[in-house]
Amino acid sequence: MSASPRRREETGVTPLAYSDLRQRTRERDRSLRDKVTSLEEAAKLVGNGDHLAVGGCTASRTPFAMIWALVRAQKRDLTVSRSIMSTEGDIFYASGLSTHLITSWFSQGIVWGVSKVMRAYTESKRARFEEWSHMAMGLRYRAGAMGVPFLPMRSMLGSDVLGQVSGDGAGPADPSFAAAKTMECPFTGETLLAVPALNPDVAIIHVQRCDAYGNAQLDGLTFMDIDIAMAANRVILTTERVVSNEQIRRHPDQTKIGFFTVDAVVEVPFGCAPHECYGLYEPFYSHMDLYAEMTGRDAEAGAKAYLERFYHEPKDWADYLSRIGMAELLDAQRRGSGIYDD
């Protein structure tokens, strides 16, 4: 962790030498110890200039409470990656937390149309939206999780998506970032695409439950989170509930993220609000409508007003939830609970 912005080649968006990657793992305390802390303390694990990977996908299991804490802690110059970005991507741009997002898709969501905030920042070139294919994002995290510098794949070839993220293409790829490279298969001679590993400096992931050590049990859609946790050099878990280690040991087959990857555990009920947490609550649709309305006419002024009201003014996470509103919270919970039972 460093307090000042880091050079880009030092962030986890270009593959590290294997010895460096191993060294970073060796330096961590991987013992079975209590890691429960507060959002504010956990935010200190994120250094300015870090590569931050965000778990979940679109409006699902977004670690919003941790994002909220990072915005309040005024983090800067983060490179942020995620499988698919939704409203949290807008928040990253508008808060100044990041001007560089790496993802495959970025908008509020299909029902709300193209994000006005994303358009305002990217079309004026104040922020970058680095677009990879969805599978490329998955395999980049997986390569990071596997401890290899790249993985081969068979899409993105022939498209302009490749041109944007390959140094030899026509697109405006920044040479200081890892590029995708076409390669000849050493066995068959076929053309494949090599996508570079992502080893995030920090991953933030929200789970339904975990113990104080960070053994996390995920329900439902896991997205890319298991690979992200294995790829990252530090992991912050936020959780709906901290459960006992005894409970984890009763069903070790359900543990998807292991304690040895985890550096901090924060218990935050409704920690994905206004997005959903599988089996517990669906997205807070009326609040998402409010956000779309606030950012609809003047995207930047709307986003600033939103940040003020929901990020900077609340005295704590409970105050944030109360500003969203009890009716909203109960409705989201009613819609989201008991997905298989009713």
Next chain:
Amino acid sequence: MTIEAARTGLAGALASRSYTASELLGVMSARLLKDGQTVFAGVGIPLLAAILAQKTHAPGLTILFEGGVIGPFVEAGKLPPSTNEQRCTRRANMLVSITEVLLMLQRGYVDVGFMGGAQIDRYGNLNSSFIGDPANPKIRLPGTGGGNDIASLADMIVAMKHEKRRFVEKVDFITSPGFINGGRTRAEAGLPAGGMFRVVTDLGILGFDEENREMMVLALHPGVTAADIKANTGFELPVPADVPTTEAPAMEELAILRELDPEQLYTA
């Protein structure tokens, strides 16, 4: 019907229909799916069409969602707003990670990819990234999501409204590859499998020439003429002299769609 009414020369023919353009897309697309296939479906018309096919002629059709869902049961009136949310998983056979479900596509377990599109060209290349010059875009769109992977690795059905601004000579940006520059250029780029199979619009059904891989009209929907198609396409789109007419949506098909989407979120 307001969008159609504004379109060149079509107002009369389309206004007399008893179904919306989106319902027509849903029905015509559903008929292209075969029993026993595995289809990678996007949300909206593709999903509605896949469920309609299951409920009519293809009970053994398996739906996959990009979020990692295999064989879900989508409940009427509770359509998922995206392919990555918990509603997608209701009574599914299996949940896997996003990376795994996309690797199933790469391994060859998926017969058909099925999605909507913002912009398409004569070789079936799709754009969902930039309108205008990508270096100085007029509009930055959301990007590919799984679109690039699906179009690269499966036989594609695309469902979209037939408008001149969408059917363009050359897309501003190839987000999801079709036949790229035609002929063998797709395979030469490293994409030996998959490719564009059908484009279903509210005017007709389009396919691609086996040799040069250019788009052509395979059938027109009831009330649509070759002149209508030409007037609403931004490139030369051949219409054979003996082009057949599709069978209009049956009441049963429309009833199933309307039951699935009672609020008309996707079929208005």
